[in-house]
Amino acid sequence: MADHRPCLVVDSGSARFAEQVKSLPDAKHFDVAIYPGQGEAALADLMPDAEIVYIYQHGLTAEMIASAPKLRFIQKHGLNTKNIDVAAASARGRLPRGAGSPTTATPAPAGTHSSSSASTMP
DSSP: OOOOOOEEEEOOSSHHHHHHHHTSGGGGGSEEEOOTTSOHHHHHHHGGGOSEEEESSSOBOHHHHHTOTTOOEEEESSSOOTTBOHHHHHHTTOOOEETTOSSSOBOOOTTSOOBOSOOOOO
8 A cells, every 4th residue: 555645735826936846855745736827726626635735825715725624734935824714724723834933923914814833733
């Protein structure tokens, strides 16, 4: 039996960013799904298989989060989570981690969501 490789969905709003993540040495441990040039609808189509999602430019809506029964972790590239529905992620126990600060919450402008290092995995 082959080892399970978790499905890592990488925000492909920037094709360069997606390709860089896919080429990282540790990427070999994941089934990396990217969708360069296909838009946010392609992200939504990949979410049902996602165990991990790495968000950069595209939005991660409540509907996308709800459609991902295997979702264990949300990583945000950047300093805030204004393009992630943090309430929906929180309801699932999956607060996004911000790449800008691995151990502390990062304030975002008023009216937006802030990132947090808290995330739980079953």
